[in-house]
Amino acid sequence: MEFLLDSLFSALLLLWSIDPELVEIVSVSLKVSSSSTIIASIVGVPAGLLIAFREFPGKRLLITTLNTLLALPTVVVGLFVYAFISRRGILGVLDLLYTQKAMIIGQVILIIPIITVFTISAISRIDERYRKTAMTLGADALQTAWVIIREARFAIVAAVIAAFGRVIAEVGISMMLGGNAKGFTRNMTTAMALEYDKGEFVLSVALGIVLLTVSFGLNIFFNYIQGRARV
Numbered sequence: 482m483e484f485l486l487d488s489l490f491s492a493l494l495l496l497w498s499i500d501p502e503l504v505e506i507v508s509v510s511l512k513v514s515s516s517s518t519i520i521a522s523i524v525g526v527p528a529g530l531l532i533a534f535r536e537f538p539g540k541r542l543l544i545t546t547l548n549t550l551l552a553l554p555t556v557v558v559g560l561f562v563y564a565f566i567s568r569r570g571i572l573g574v575l576d577l578l579y580t581q582k583a584m585i586i587g588q589v590i591l592i593i594p595i596i597t598v599f600t601i602s603a604i605s606r607i608d609e610r611y612r613k614t615a616m617t618l619g620a621d622a623l624q625t626a627w628v629i630i631r632e633a634r635f636a637i638v639a640a641v642i643a644a645f646g647r648v649i650a651e652v653g654i655s656m657m658l659g660g661n662a663k664g665f666t667r668n669m670t671t672a673m674a675l676e677y678d679k680g681e682f683v684l685s686v687a688l689g690i691v692l693l694t695v696s697f698g699l700n701i702f703f704n705y706i707q708g709r710a711r712v
Contacts, residue, residue, distance in 0.1 A: 495687045503684065507691055510668035513581050514649040517588035522641050525593045529600025530626055544601065550594035555587075555653030562587045562658055579660035584668075587654035592644035599640030603633040642699050650692065 495503060532543065564570055566577040566586070577583045607629055615625040630637065652670040659666030661675060669688045676685040 493687075493690075495683060496690065500687075503687060503691075505664060506667055506669055506672045506688065509581070509666065510649055510670075510692075511695075513584050513655075513668060514588065514645060517585045517648050518592065518641060518645040520585070521589045521592045521596055521644060524589075525596030525640075525644075526600050526630070526637060528593075529597040530604055530630065532597070533601045533604035534626075544598070547594045547598050547601075551598060553591065553594070555591060555651045556657065558587050558591050559654045559657030562590065562654075566658075578658065579662060579666060581659065581666055583658040584655050584666060587658045588648040588651070591651065591654060592647055595644045595647060596640050599643065600633075600637055603636030603640065604629060606636070607632050638703060642703055645699065646696055649695065 532540065562583065563578070566572045566575065566583055568578070577586070615628045650670060652674055655661070655666070655668050655671050656674070659668070659671065661667050661671040667675075669692050673685040673688050676682065676688075
């Protein structure tokens with residue numbers, strides 16, 4: 482217990498001093514995770530909207546596949562992307578391996594199913610009369626889609642936040658595709674794993690505090706804007 486308290490106290494001092502190495506690691510995490518979440522949202526939300534509205538052969542199979550991909554292990558994604566971007570891979574000439582771009586690619590693949598499935602679920606709960614009323618009033622496909630998205634916006638935002646939480650806390654993809662290079666691809670989770678292996682717990686505890694604070698802050702912000710919208 483004393484060891485834990487000492488580590489926690491030292492970690493708080495490290496945070497208070499705004500340690501440059503700590504700031505650098507946190508900035509890499511936020512940059513990579515935010516970029517992958519934005520890209521996945523641009524793909525996942527329209528895909529979920531299209532799947533929810535359209536009827537086509539194999540729709541149920543596609544949704545089942547997406548639901549299965551929700552439990553996709555990060556190491557599987559890492560291996561899959563590694564096979565394509567390694568020097569012997571199809572995209573090896575692009576020299577993406579062990580870069581932040583490789584980490585973003587892997588994280589995007591990881592969370593697109595999350596955003597897509599949750600968007601489908603959110604859209605499916607919206608009363609069909611909204612869409613029919615919008616079309617009756619002369620709205621085109623894009624305008625109708627916008628009406629539905631506005632009605633389901635809180636569920637969609639929740640999906641995006643869940644996706645961000647998934648990637649900022651993952652370690653497999655970051656380690657396999659980023660390489661944990663100091664000052665370049667080392668993020669919070671890979672740094673925590675490294676410091677644990679070295680037996681140095683102070684930086685790990687400090688990063689854990691930052692990680693929890695970011696997640697907690699996002700949820701507070703989401704609950705705040707949700708509450709303001711309902712007033």
